[in-house]
Amino acid sequence: MTRHIRHAAAFCALLLVALLVNAARVQVVQAPEYDANPANRRPDIARYQQPRGDILVGGEPVTGSRDTGEHLRFERTYRDGPLYAPITGFASQEYGTTLLEHTEDGLLSGADPMLAPLPLWNDVTGARNPGGDVVTTINRAAQRAAYEGLGPHKGAVAAVEPSTGRILALASAPSYDPQRLSGNDATAGRTWRRLNEDPDKPMLNRAVRRTYPPGSTFKVVTAAAALDAGVIRNLDAPTRSPDPYTLPGTRTRLTNESGGCKDASLREAFERSCNTVFAKLGVDVGATDMAATAEGFGFNDDGLLVPFSVSRSTFDTSVDKAQLGLSSIGQYNTRATPLQMAMVAAAVANDGQLRAPYLVERTVRAGGSLVAAAGSSPSRQAMLPATAALLKKLMTGVVENGTGSKAAIRGAVVGGKTGTAQHGVGNSGTPYAWFVSWAQSERAPEPAVAVAVVVEGSAADRERVSGGGLAAPIARAVMEAVLAS
Template identity: 50%
Template sequence: MNRTVRRASVVILALVLALLGRVTWVQVVEGQALAEDDKNRRNAIEQYGHPFGDIIVGGKPVTGSSEVNSGDLKYKRTYTDGSLYSAVTGYSSQVRGSTQLEGIYTDVLDGKDDRLKNPLNLVTGEHTKPGNVITTIDPKVQKAGYSALGDKKGAAVAIDPDNGEILGLVSTPSYDPSKISGSDESDTAHWNKLSADEEKPMLNRALRQPVPPGSTFKLVVAAAALEDGLYSSVDERTDSPDPYTLKGSSTVLKNESASAPCENASIRTALRYSCNTVFAKMATELGADKVREQAEKFGFNNEKQDVPVRAYTSLYPKKMDSAQTGLSGIGQYEVTATPLQMAMVSQAIAHNGKLVDPHMVSKVQDSGGSTLQSYEDGDAEEVMSEDTASQLRSAMGTVVNEGTGTNAKIPGMTVGGKTGTAQHGVDNSGTPYAWFTSYAKNSEGKQVAVAVVVEDSDAARAEVSGNGLAAPIAKKLMSAALG
């Protein structure tokens, strides 16, 4: 063999070895990643090649599967009352993937979860029957909230305080996931329309739209003051001038009503009339660190609030001067909260100071109804003493019976709440957010905690209030939950 042939042979051998090495690398090292890549068409063909399992609400499926007449994707997702439950289910699209419960439990709902497989499936290669996801949502509560919000932009959350079960999770405006679940032109057109809509109907406002909580945050400040011992009871008079100049600034803070008895008012009276001066001064006296500590016990600044859909973080700022701390005491400055978060505040107050992790899935089951995973009562954590919780319930009752929250009264039930009207935008130019957070208890001892925010409505700016817009919605959710 001459030198030229030998060199050519070496080069060819090197190329063959390189090719074998690359193939081995792709199969062994990159194979799993390539198999799971969203752009791998085979994944979509497998996922949409069989009927899905279902998401269950109130014992009935709110999802389904429809056989497609053409193409290699044989089935697509369908939804019953899609707009009503989209904040719970999310969507499953042949083209755009899955979100929320559809996304979190994809492997259960399409049969790929290893817990669903049996030895016969492994031998025959037969497709595993998919499982189902059982939610905690009460259809009566969900429908009541969705109907009450109507054309308004906003959200509502209802929670059972005793076990953390989310009974209602509503976001408006909404959308029908059935219209974007396929891959034809109409699905694409509807997706483009939703994506371009300035009202953002696909945004889950209940979990993923933190906004200034306004005066509903005064409950957090009141809890901090009672827990710290700054005041011994909700009926002790405070040291609160009216008006109040924010410490370290020349900004004079006034109250919504000049006739409200806010000067040196007790916590009960200050909640009843929603006195800004009292709670701004109280937050300043406590200091940002103590208010933040109490807020974080309720769930603020938690970056991993999963229900199991991850909620956006509700924020209590970590760096503020005295004036900013005062504004934070009335739920302004850079304080933000989701409706879920403010429902959690009322939840802990209603449950004797213990916060139970909120969740909207109770069980994951296989096709035969056997439980694969159970989410019983969430973990409970004490965020305030029983005495503090009892006093706050009493003061919230005064708000509903005699104060700014009278539109939430329900005959035959004990109801407590707190209104809020939160300013936002450049120089507070935006339409204020109307808030209401509350709890209710019926004669049988059953309870519910609720939070409602109305971001926008057809009401004139001067008519926007927590009692006028949000409290009637909360009342309907509470009534539906307690009968």
């Protein structure tokens, strides 16, 4: 009898061990699989059981949370949603997260381990910390000036602080209201379909996610390459440039929109935006040095994060001399985001030193204590300081004597460069109007802001599309807002 009891006890013990092993298998080994199962709503219910942390501009939140009283209890809200959409992105119960809402999701949702009072605290207790806040570098007045300046036009604005890399404005038009995507009801579904079917692509962040041919604004880079390489030593010496200029190895004759470009000096060619002079300069500098200078400004960089990713701006390194000439005037395969061209202007303004752009100043816990701070952004020397000093003179000449006069600001030194970029088969597309610039108060020791504006002109405006006419006034408004703050 005792033997049977021992056998039964051993069998029960074996069953108990098997039960414990299976429970461990389910709860430990297979836990990620069950968590990721679409049929499991517990992670979503837990995620939306508390308010989300906020994104702050100028010390004030531009986001919030609304208690719906449903299983997915808290829903994201936005203040001035279209104004800040290129910065915040959206946080949707149905469609996920984008931009800052995505890159800072762990902190905003409370899941980031850095928010826990002690290491592994949440793993032991199963608790979830209150969401933290994200403090941005955005200048509220500059952001509004950029958004309102674009108005009904398609286009984008990027503004940075040259000495630090802080992003002061990111505007994209047309925009959208991210709050209409926050929930998981029929309204969110209809909005999602409408936005994705819209040919104007309102959810596309044109400031950082679309590249354009930069046109004549790229002549800032070409001028820097020519000065750094010693191809040009005197801003006022003739450049021995023919007008028209026949691209090497071809019968294609490059011409200019304005006169006076034959043998023009670099100063005259910059103010008049002479294609012939800058195409020849690019060829004289050579593909290797032109590519090195472009990459020093940030072109061909796949890894730029602000903290969300920025599309790669490109300067083709595998070109013949004719293609190099076109690339050097911002055509052929040369493409740039507005943020990239703001970086070009910022490097000129900052004595040739380019600071990496960034959008998050610091992150904090719900009580206000610091989680992480941006610190000093890395930098690189995009051009020689002496070259930057000469480019400052060239860019101020464009505003004082050339095509950028509409960017002039009383009481400030402003440098700029206009551009009208052709595109499409046979240049059939409506040109893009560009303006890149920087501004320094007469009382300040250094420039406070660098701006890039691109406007996608409409077909009706084709004959009036110009960087000086469409884009420069927007840049001026943004620079004035920063200088006044």
